Amino acid sequence: MRPFLLVLSSPSGGGKTTIARSLLQARDDLGYSVSATTRPVRDGERDGVDYHFLARDEFLRRVEAGDFIEWATYAGNLYGTLRSEIDALFSQGRTAVLDVEIEGARQIRASFPNSLHLFVLPPSAEVLVDRLAGRNTESPAIVRERMTHAADELAAVAEYDYAIFNEDLDLAVAEVAAILDAEARRVNRQEGLTPFIARLRRDVIAAASRIAVSP
Ligand code: 5GP
Numbered sequence: 001m002r003p004f005l006l007v008l009s010s011p012s013g014g015g016k017t018t019i020a021r022s023l024l025q026a027r028d029d030l031g032y033s034v035s036a037t038t039r040p041v042r043d044g045e046r047d048g049v050d051y052h053f054l055a056r057d058e059f060l061r062r063v064e065a066g067d068f069i070e071w072a073t074y075a076g077n078l079y080g081t082l083r084s085e086i087d088a089l090f091s092q093g094r095t096a097v098l099d100v101e102i103e104g105a106r107q108i109r110a111s112f113p114n115s116l117h118l119f120v121l122p123p124s125a126e127v128l129v130d131r132l133a134g135r136n137t138e139s140p141a142i143v144r145e146r147m148t149h150a151a152d153e154l155a156a157v158a159e160y161d162y163a164i165f166n167e168d169l170d171l172a173v174a175e176v177a178a179i180l181d182a183e184a185r186r187v188n189r190q191e192g193l194t195p196f197i198a199r200l201r202r203d204v205i206a207a208a209s210r211i212a213v214s215p
Contacts, residue, residue: 002188003089003093003094003095004115004116005108009101009160010120011122011149012146012150013128014120014166015120016166020032020099028094029093030097031089032097033085034082035051035052035081035085035099035100036068036071036078036079036081038054038078059071068082069112070107072100072107073103074103074149079104081098081104102156102159105117105159105160109159116161116179116183117159117162119162
């Protein structure tokens, strides 16, 4: 399959990161694009693994240098996808999994029309609150801000190719895997298709000419 960008969006707490992790563990045709951000490191996060944590100045310098394929502001912090991450994954023949909010997803759609956009939906508001509060990494004020933001983000679902209900993690991961397998069969995603068809047509014509036809 020709590698492409797989964009996962959801409101914060919607579960896209968990889905992405499970998928990446299960499939080696995928690789995670580690984003850059100016937000503070949370407990347990590792620089270069969860994010590339950058100072604001450095982030903006890299914006100027054209290092990002997209970037956006979310809750006062800057987030962006580094071109170098995508180049590295594509050179390994892997599809890049991106965890981005909706503004970044719009930018990607505009510059990569071949990208695939999935929106992960929480089953209910209660689940969203529980997941956000359960992280214990954010203050109640931030949880409230993210919940308010979630209401706006949910309205963007119509811009996406697929909506995944994340009630049962295993089921959600299986659905995304099924979508990927179907997408791999799209004519424009099949790398060897053009030379294969050229060969096949030649062979078909040759085989046809060998068929003896009685006068
Ligand atoms: P968090 O701070 O919870 O890790 O992420 C906050 C939001 O930023 C999430 O909606 C996440 O999808 C988004 N985000 C993470 N990385 C990127 C990125 O590279 N670009 C954009 N536009 N959003 C990102």
